[in-house]
Amino acid sequence: MRNVAIIGCGQAKHGRRTDVNQAELVAEAVWAAVEDAGIAPEDIEAYAVGNMQGFGGIAQPDLVFADYIGAAGKPMQRVATGGTVGGSVAHLGYYEVASGMYDVVLAVSWEKHSDSAEPGATTGLLHVAYANLSYMMKVGMDMRSFAIMGLAGAAAGISAYQAAFYMARSGCGIEHFDMVAAKARRNAAKNKYAHLKWPNCTADDIAKTEMLIWPMRFGHVCPASDGASCVIYASEEAVKKLGVEKPVAWVKGVAAYADEEADQGEAYQGTAVVDYSDQTGAILSAMKAYERAGIKDPRKEIDVAEIYAPFPHQELMFSERLGFFDDGTAWKAVEEGVTEIDGDFPICPSGGVNATNAIGSSGMQRVVEAALQIMGKAEEHQVPKDVRNAVAHAWGGQVQFNTVMVLGDSPKR
Amino acid sequence: MKVAVIGYAVSNLEWDAEKTREETVFEVAKSALENAGVSREDVGTVISASTDFLDGRTISNCMLIGGGGAYLKDESKAEEDGMYAALYAAQRLMAGVHDIALAVSHTHSWIFNPHQVSQYMLEPWFDRQNDLINGITLAALQARMYMEKHGVDELDLAEVCVKNLRNAAKVPYALRKLHDITVEEILESEMFSDPLTELMIAPPCDGAAAVVLASENVAEEICENPVWIKGIGNSCDNYLRDRDLAKLNSLEIAARKAYRMAGIEEPFREVDVAEITERFAHQELMAYEALSFCREGKGRVLIEEGMTEVYGDMPVNPSGGALAGDPICATGMIRLIEAAKQIRGEAENQVDGCRTALAHAQWGLCAQKNLVFILGDEP
Numbered sequence: 004m005r006n007v008a009i010i011g012c013g014q015a016k017h018g019r020r021t022d023v024n025q026a027e028l029v030a031e032a033v034w035a036a037v038e039d040a041g042i043a044p045e046d047i048e049a050y051a052v053g054n055m056q057g058f059g060g061i062a063q064p065d066l067v068f069a070d071y072i073g074a075a076g077k078p079m080q081r082v083a084t085g086g087t088v089g090g091s092v093a094h095l096g097y098y099e100v101a102s103g104m105y106d107v108v109l110a111v112s113w114e115k116h117s118d119s120a121e122p123g124a125t126t127g128l129l130h131v132a133y134a135n136l137s138y139m140m141k142v143g144m145d146m147r148s149f150a151i152m153g154l155a156g157a158a159a160g161i162s163a164y165q166a167a168f169y170m171a172r173s174g175c176g177i178e179h180f181d182m183v184a185a186k187a188r189r190n191a192a193k194n195k196y197a198h199l200k201w202p203n204c205t206a207d208d209i210a211k212t213e214m215l216i217w218p219m220r221f222g223h224v225c226p227a228s229d230g231a232s233c234v235i236y237a238s239e240e241a242v243k244k245l246g247v248e249k250p251v252a253w254v255k256g257v258a259a260y261a262d263e264e265a266d267q268g269e270a271y272q273g274t275a276v277v278d279y280s281d282q283t284g285a286i287l288s289a290m291k292a293y294e295r296a297g298i299k300d301p302r303k304e305i306d307v308a309e310i311y312a313p314f315p316h317q318e319l320m321f322s323e324r325l326g327f328f329d330d331g332t333a334w335k336a337v338e339e340g341v342t343e344i345d346g347d348f349p350i351c352p353s354g355g356v357n358a359t360n361a362i363g364s365s366g367m368q369r370v371v372e373a374a375l376q377i378m379g380k381a382e383e384h385q386v387p388k389d390v391r392n393a394v395a396h397a398w399g400g401q402v403q404f405n406t407v408m409v410l411g412d413s414p415k416r
Numbered sequence: 417m418k419v420a421v422i423g424y425a426v427s428n429l430e431w432d433a434e435k436t437r438e439e440t441v442f443e444v445a446k447s448a449l450e451n452a453g454v455s456r457e458d459v460g461t462v463i464s465a466s467t468d469f470l471d472g473r474t475i476s477n478c479m480l481i482g483g484g485g486a487y488l489k490d491e492s493k494a495e496e497d498g499m500y501a502a503l504y505a506a507q508r509l510m511a512g513v514h515d516i517a518l519a520v521s522h523t524h525s526w527i528f529n530p531h532q533v534s535q536y537m538l539e540p541w542f543d544r545q546n547d548l549i550n551g552i553t554l555a556a557l558q559a560r561m562y563m564e565k566h567g568v569d570e571l572d573l574a575e576v577c578v579k580n581l582r583n584a585a586k587v588p589y590a591l592r593k594l595h596d597i598t599v600e601e602i603l604e605s606e607m608f609s610d611p612l613t614e615l616m617i618a619p620p621c622d623g624a625a626a627v628v629l630a631s632e633n634v635a636e637e638i639c640e641n642p643v644w645i646k647g648i649g650n651s652c653d654n655y656l657r658d659r660d661l662a663k664l665n666s667l668e669i670a671a672r673k674a675y676r677m678a679g680i681e682e683p684f685r686e687v688d689v690a691e692i693t694e695r696f697a698h699q700e701l702m703a704y705e706a707l708s709f710c711r712e713g714k715g716r717v718l719i720e721e722g723m724t725e726v727y728g729d730m731p732v733n734p735s736g737g738a739l740a741g742d743p744i745c746a747t748g749m750i751r752l753i754e755a756a757k758q759i760r761g762e763a764e765n766q767v768d769g770c771r772t773a774l775a776h777a778q779w780g781l782c783a784q785k786n787l788v789f790i791l792g793d794e795p
Contacts, residue, residue, distance in 0.1 A: 004512045024541065049650075053495065055474060062469040062536040063496070066780045070654050076669060078650035079785065080504060083468065083495035085475035091492050095504065101511035103417070104648070118540075261491045263481035287488060295513070400478050404491075 011040025017230030026068035054363030087399030089366025090406030113231030173331035183315035191354025230361030256296030366397030420642035423452020429741035448626035460514030498749030499777035522624035584736025591741030623743030647678030647790030734765035748777020
């Protein structure tokens with residue numbers, strides 16, 4: 004298998020970006036990455052792109068602005084997988100190089116929520132079942148079946164169920180969600196690209212916010228941001244040929260295993276995995292990515308993780324599913340400050356998705372942030388220890404899709 | 417790492433299907449695995465293809481994981497034609513991560529009118545505000561520009577339709593099967609947007625397709641007659657206003673790349689059959705030129721002289737092409753399957769002695785994006 008490195012990263016400023024249109028927003032991240040990589044636009048051989056097209060209101064938006072990102076006349080492939088889309092685009096870009104077809108590939112993903120009347124992060128997921136709903140009504144089924152499918156309340160609705168499942172399973176309390184959310188806001192204050200920044204935010208500050216739906220407070224919910232994130236991949240030969248001398252981040256293993264039953268099990272498909280916090284797909288994705296990366300003990304060998312957690316219980320839950328803590332124990336690590344920037348096992352030092360969520364961008368941003376930690380370029384939120392391996396994770400769909408990428412400071416041998 | 421097509425399946429192309437997309441996708445995925453002689457356990461990775469706007473929902477691959485055979489598999493979704501899903505699946509095999517891949521694609525046009533989706537593909541700041549343009553009217557503009565430039569008339573367009581729709585009469589799954597259609601009937605069908613009449617426009621419909629791919633490590637072990645992917649070319653053109661609509665520039669780039677990879681120097685001589693995605697009749701003539709089957713502007717000569725008939729020197733679309741039925745995301749993948757069938761000798765309109773076949777998929781307004789595969793009977 005070919006070794007592939009990330010040689011440049013770029014992010015647009017995330018937040019409510021009414022000063023740019025979708026094309027300009029994406030171009031901001033793309034040209035930042037090209038500059039960071041120190042290559043010429045002509046060096047890029049192919050593109051990997053993706054976003055959730057409904058949220059910005061353009062079908063196949065990359066076709067509208069191919070020339071804004073230098074893709075005209077070049078190969079461009081598009082993927083879209085829900086919340087995972089950024090992670091999926093990162094994987095696609097990696098495979099484009101690993102396949103031996105291209106040597107230098109640019110992968111970019113984005114979202115512009117402010118162009119849409121409904122912020123996708125909180126209500127967009129409801130649209131997953133619109134066509135099913137119309138079909139169900141056509142054949143005479145009633146609306147109750149729709150509610151049983153677990154789709155009521157969209158992403159926040161599913162996540163509230165999931166948080167309750169996780170609390171029952173692990174014995175943690177809402178106060179632990181407050182701690183995680185406060186950490187996200189504090190870390191975000193150190194990240195110049197982040198959206199919701201709150202320096203010195205404490206768990207008590209979050210605890211004072213309104214309870215929206217038990218166990219989820221207003222302070223637990225991610226924002227709907229606009230943003231774009233981009234990485235540039237190069238094969239090992241191209242890294243030498245281009246004369247890249249700065250530190251790069253090597254892709255050591257990727258995997259994306261889906262677990263549809265995580266959500267619709269009982270009601271929809273007649274199978275009975277109904278614990279939304281079970282996440283077999285995430286466990287399998289992590290296992291396979293570690294196997295491909297040659298990692299045996301993730302807790303010891305991984306130095307920092309960027310987990311896709313729009314809602315705080317997901318940071319706890321996925322840090323267990325990715326093998327960093329035992330099942331049901333992550334909240335204890337949070338109490339001890341293990342996951343802080345200067346802790347023993349930092350998680351989401353960038354502030355994560357809880358502080359910045361531009362759907363399409365979010366999965367890719369985890370890859371960018373993991374790469375920056377390895378390159379030592381995370382500036383104020385750089386973790387104060389040697390980073391040899393980092394993990395970037397994303398979830399999507401109705402909590403059934405997962406992408407995991409392991410990055411390292413040296414190529415795989 | 418070489419990759420081969422070892423199995424395939426195409427659903428019936430129909431309109432207002434009673435079947436759900438979940439059922440149709442399940443059936444093609446299952447049949448393709450049976451056709452390849454492998455079980456779901458053998459499959460390492462699954463790539464699907466569908467789009468959110470066409471499926472009328474966000475995250476269109478939700479609820480298709482089970483049906484598409486991707487449950488607890490390394491999976492992803494290409495949001496464009498199914499041939500791009502096959503491309504991504506092939507890349508995953510070429511990277512050496514997996515040995516067997518399944519690519520599935522579908523569109524159910526009854527869910528959401530695809531011609532309305534084409535309006536959402538326009539940039540929203542200027543073009544979409546102009547209510548006159550959509551996928552069909554833009555194609556009509558393209559047809560006029562092409563016809564003016566090269567002296568092509570409506571008769572040539574109609575002849576493309578006659579050829580394809582007559583070919584389709586033998587294809588069991590096709591939607592438009594018209595074995596005795598005439599040029600007059602094509603020209604007299606309802607005018608949609610001058611010069612394009614109803615029968616010159618690919619009819620959006622419901623349908624799905626699936627292919628099974630295998631790496632050279634296992635292909636010959638599993639399959640008696642694997643069809644090898646010998647060349648791949650992919651290119652995306654500028655948006656509408658910034659390109660020459662009278663020419664399929666990105667198809668030309670993609671074809672050149674694919675020919676080079678497959679070692680083809682004289683496409684007209686070396687390619688035995690081509691299966692192309694012609695969403696509108698004039699695009700087939702434009703494709704002849706972009707694929708270097710003839711010089712620029714001479715596409716009409718090929719159709720006038722019958723060279724692209726099944727019995728001709730350069731058969732194009734013996735399956736009937738997209739004009740015979742257009743399940744948007746599955747259309748390109750069906751071309752790939754038909755090209756593979758030609759090499760295996762399993763096609764309904766079989767071209768004699770077929771050893772090298774070309775498959776083409778297009779995406780975007782006026783075929784902005786193009787993908788070309790060259791298939792062969794040996795690695």
